[in-house]
Amino acid sequence: MATLKVSSSVPSPPEDAEQLKSAFDDPACFSTDLIVSVLDLEHFAEQRKLIRQTYHESFGEDLLKSLEKELTSDFERAILLWTPEPGEHDALLVNEATKRLTSSNQVVMEVACTRTSTQLLHARQAYHARFKKSIEEDVAHHTTGDFKKLLVSLVSSYRYEGEEVNMTLAKQEAKLIHEKIKDKHYNDEDIIRILSTRRKSQINATFNRYQDNHGEEILKSLEEGDEDDKFLGLLRSTIQCLTRPELYFVDVLRSAINKTGTDEGALTRIVTTRAEIDLKVIGQEYQRRNSIPLEKAITKDTRGDYEKMLIALLGEDDA
Amino acid sequence: MAHTLDLEGITKAISGMGVEEGALISTLGNSHKDHRKLFRRASKSFFVEDEERAFEKCHDHFVKHLKIEFSRFTNAVVMWSMHPWERDARLVKKALKKGDEAYNLIVEVSCTRSSEDLLGARKAYHSLFDQSMEEDIASHVHGSQRKLLVGLVSAYRYEGKEVKESSAKSDAKILAEAVASSGEGAIENDEVVRILSTRSKLHLEHLYKHFNQIQGSDLLGGVSESSLINEALLCLLKPSVYFSKILNASLNKDADKGTKKWLTRVFVTRADHGDMKEIAEEYNQLYGEPLAQTIQEKIKGNYRDFLLTLLSKSN
Numbered sequence: 240m241a242t243l244k245v246s247s248s249v250p251s252p253p254e255d256a257e258q259l260k261s262a263f264d265d266p267a268c269f270s271t272d273l274i275v276s277v278l279d280l281e282h283f284a285e286q287r288k289l290i291r292q293t294y295h296e297s298f299g300e301d302l303l304k305s306l307e308k309e310l311t312s313d314f315e316r317a318i319l320l321w322t323p324e325p326g327e328h329d330a331l332l333v334n335e336a337t338k339r340l341t342s343s344n345q346v347v348m349e350v351a352c353t354r355t356s357t358q359l360l361h362a363r364q365a366y367h368a369r370f371k372k373s374i375e376e377d378v379a380h381h382t383t384g385d386f387k388k389l390l391v392s393l394v395s396s397y398r399y400e401g402e403e404v405n406m407t408l409a410k411q412e413a414k415l416i417h418e419k420i421k422d423k424h425y426n427d428e429d430i431i432r433i434l435s436t437r438r439k440s441q442i443n444a445t446f447n448r449y450q451d452n453h454g455e456e457i458l459k460s461l462e463e464g465d466e467d468d469k470f471l472g473l474l475r476s477t478i479q480c481l482t483r484p485e486l487y488f489v490d491v492l493r494s495a496i497n498k499t500g501t502d503e504g505a506l507t508r509i510v511t512t513r514a515e516i517d518l519k520v521i522g523q524e525y526q527r528r529n530s531i532p533l534e535k536a537i538t539k540d541t542r543g544d545y546e547k548m549l550i551a552l553l554g555e556d557d558a
Numbered sequence: 559m560a561h562t563l564d565l566e567g568i569t570k571a572i573s574g575m576g577v578e579e580g581a582l583i584s585t586l587g588n589s590h591k592d593h594r595k596l597f598r599r600a601s602k603s604f605f606v607e608d609e610e611r612a613f614e615k616c617h618d619h620f621v622k623h624l625k626i627e628f629s630r631f632t633n634a635v636v637m638w639s640m641h642p643w644e645r646d647a648r649l650v651k652k653a654l655k656k657g658d659e660a661y662n663l664i665v666e667v668s669c670t671r672s673s674e675d676l677l678g679a680r681k682a683y684h685s686l687f688d689q690s691m692e693e694d695i696a697s698h699v700h701g702s703q704r705k706l707l708v709g710l711v712s713a714y715r716y717e718g719k720e721v722k723e724s725s726a727k728s729d730a731k732i733l734a735e736a737v738a739s740s741g742e743g744a745i746e747n748d749e750v751v752r753i754l755s756t757r758s759k760l761h762l763e764h765l766y767k768h769f770n771q772i773q774g775s776d777l778l779g780g781v782s783e784s785s786l787i788n789e790a791l792l793c794l795l796k797p798s799v800y801f802s803k804i805l806n807a808s809l810n811k812d813a814d815k816g817t818k819k820w821l822t823r824v825f826v827t828r829a830d831h832g833d834m835k836e837i838a839e840e841y842n843q844l845y846g847e848p849l850a851q852t853i854q855e856k857i858k859g860n861y862r863d864f865l866l867t868l869l870s871k872s873n
Binding site: 363371373375376380392395397399401428 | 684692718748756761
């Protein structure tokens with residue numbers, strides 16, 4: 240469910256490119272409002288791609304580079320993440336997550352598990368083009384031990400996406416998982432195998448079966464482990480991303496917003512990556528669980544252009 | 559009787575790989591009843607004399623043999639017509655069904671195709687078998703090879719010109735240590751699997767150079783001859799050598815039924831991939847005889863002509 244609607248009088252890409260160029264060239268014309276309105280509100284990915292192409296053809300420079308020069312701070316990040324193709328966007332996120340100072344196993348897992356097989360493929364292709372390496376090679380090189388095993392497998396998957404489910408298999412694998420978890424073998428190869436190769440519908444069936452047989456949700460069972468066990472934490476998030484991604488996103492948003500100072504990185508990432516996908520559902524779920532609309536929570540915690548951008552991406556409330 | 563039986567001709571036409579269809583038409587086709595009796599009497603491996611009832615009974619072996627040899631051309635045509643992605647998906651599926659001894663096929667498909675073609679094979683796998691390739695492999699392979707095989711088919715290697723020399727060097731050291739310390743267990747070593755299944759082929763070539771320098775010995779053949787790691791390395795670094803060896807094995811007169819089938823597979827898949835010329839040159843270097851000549855001498859009929867056509871297309 241997209242939160243964006245294309246307005247009936249959308250300017251053409253050449254006009255948009257022209258407007259942007261004027262804004263960059265003449266400080267008097269420059270306003271972040273203009274940038275926001277040209278780049279994001281009315282435009283779906285296809286149109287943004289056209290604008291970027293047209294800009295390059297007309298002025299010989301990559302729009303992204305021009306933007307990088309002109310914009311600063313959280314707002315800049317939001318715009319920069321918003322502009323490229325989804326695949327490129329994900330490639331950027333993962334690459335950043337493998338660098339030492341910005342390293343984040345969570346982001347790698349999030350990209351690998353919440354995208355469709357095709358989207359993940361686009362990310363892998365964009366990664367080749369942009370970073371001259373493969374995504375799995377970089378993730379493998381920058382992670383260690385159990386994290387490496389899990390993340391490389393997740394990022395290399397090309398899941399079949401049919402809805403058909405094998406109930407016998409679900410039963411077997413639910414049992415297997417239960418046995419391993421009972422003995423706290425969270426990093427077991429079979430668990431990693433199941434989570435990184437099975438189709439999502441099958442994984443859902445397996446965990447439903449788990450719940451039926453053992454009277455509690457898998458995520459609850461995993462709470463039995465050591466709170467400081469980071470791998471266990473990642474495993475829980477992985478399962479959540481594969482089965483109920485909208486709940487995962489609600490959790491991340493809530494802690495990003497409630498954190499003293501607000502974790503803009505996470506907030507920006509979720510809002511910009513889910514805007515054309517399921518941000519509406521996430522917003523509804525957020526309200527359900529936190530008794531406050533997501534939009535309100537965001538306006539309370541952010542300001543200026545950054546806030547404007549986020550709210551624009553959240554879209555207007557549907558009738 | 560109009561003419562004598564060309565017994566030698568007929569026998570020659572049906573021995574070896576493929577069948578000399580033309581010769582069979584002119585000799586066997588033209589033969590008189592009594593000629594064929596002579597033929598049956600003389601072919602002790604194909605017909606058994608039932609002395610009591612005075613006729614020569616047909617061996618199962620005769621029918622089976624002809625079926626196999628006649629079908630080589632058919633199989634080549636079917637395989638050639640198929641989309642390369644479907645071809646590879648079916649090869650992997652077949653290898654999984656066969657088990658242990660066929661896993662080299664999975665290594666071959668995952669390591670000698672381009673990144674896009676391997677990806678394509680995975681897409682075809684979804685379409686043909688309603689599951690993902692890695693899922694199938696992961697649930698069917700239980701031994702030490704699982705990690706490596708899943709890793710290899712999941713690869714989407716970078717194919718550009720950039721290489722980080724320092725990474726290639728450090729990977730070479732890591733590989734050297736892993737192989738030295740784990741021996742046969744190297745196949746399950748996480749670092750070995752990482753290097754083999756995520757690095758670009760160019761990176762691996764640089765790694766290979768560094769390895770040989772550091773160790774003073776050849777990485778290829780450094781791990782046990784028959785291990786999957788060695789196959790993977792050979793496929794990734796020197797596919798022409800790998801395929802020449804496979805061809806040679808399939809052309810050996812003592813090769814078993816399965817091995818003989820490799821001939822069709824190599825010709826069809828590599829003619830499409832575009833390195834048949836390099837393979838033929840390598841073959842010549844390794845075995846001292848032009849591949850075309852070997853095919854001409856050892857293979858018969860339409861099958862031979864088809865293979866030669868695929869070969870000449872590449873030149």
